[in-house]
Amino acid sequence: MTEFVLYGGKGGVGKTTVAAASGLALARAGHETLVVSTDPAHSLSDSVGTEVGDEPTEIREGLFGVEVDPDEGLDRYQELFETMEDVLEEAGVDFESQEDGIGNAADLFSSGIVPGSDELAALDGLATYVDSDDYEYVVFDTAPTGHTLRLLDLPGIMADTLSTAAEVHDQVQRKVNVQKTLMLGVLASRHTDDPAAITEMRDRMNRVESVLRDPDQTAFRVVTLPETMAVEESVRLVEQLREFEVPVGELVVNKVIEDPGDCERCQANKAVQEDAIEDLRAQLPDLDVQRVADRPGEVTGLETLEGVAADLDVA
Secondary structure, eight states, X not given: OOEEEEEEOSTTSOHHHHHXXXXXXXXXXXXXXXXXXXXXXXXXXXXXXXXXXXXXXXXXXXXXXEEOOHHHHHHHHHHHHHHHHHHHHHTTOOTXXXXXXXXXXXXXXXXXXXXXXXXXXXXXXHHXXXXXOSOSEEEEEOOOHHHHHHHHHHHHHHHHHHHHHHXXXXXXXXXXXXXXXXXXXXXXXXXXXXXXXXXXXXXXXXXXXXXXXXXXXEEEEEEEOSSHHHHHHHHHHHHHHHHTTOOEEEEEEEEEOOOOTTOHHXXXXXXXXXXXXXXXXXXXXXXXXXXXXXXXXXXXXXXXXXXXXXXXXXX
16 A cells, blocks of 8 residues: 655745655665655755656656646646536536526636646646555655645545536436537547546545545655744644644654854754754644754755655654
């Protein structure tokens, strides 16, 4: 059974670095691992020092990476929704009508695709690997906090939307059988001539939602910095994740000054950091805290990532 690890947090805390290092550590331990970047900024290639595309790319033995293309997943979902809208319009459905629940579907269709393209692409990437058993671990480098929360809410939204769409489609077919040929023609023109495609997509979203909430299969690790504001945002993120019933694994505090030496300023900064970490522990006492040491320069390339990997407990 594939296990999923999602790294999230505010922008600029080093999620990509930690996710890449986590993947490297898992691969070093003998696990076939895929690191998936769902962040529109896509810095995974820079982090691992290898060009990573929109298909799994081998970074080193046992470690693969992929950067989800925002346009690719969007097309599939947009096609599905536009097909349903066309079918209903060709069948003479009045989108202003509230009869038989059709108005609810009309609200969904008339507003276009419910989520933004970034979240939808990320959802498509997540769904792809939920349905695959090619890897032992799939590590997700997620977008900044707001995008990630919308991503976690999407499977349920999409499943409900598609259920409504399927019900309305059935109503239309029953009530407008005389236009059946026309309806199938519209569907065929969009390459989704099997109405079961809607049900299949709904079931796929339900699987994603189930996996995201399964502590035996998924862990969400919050990455933060040893700073007061970052700690407060991380606490809020954990609370929101728990509202979504997403299992939070542990907290990863990045860029911790471990050896300030004789530098008085460094010693003072370290004291501030330690206070922030203690505050994090006090507010979330049930979660383990992992520390990743601050390193000079940019953390890029596998050799540098090895040091970060050594700080992480990925088992």
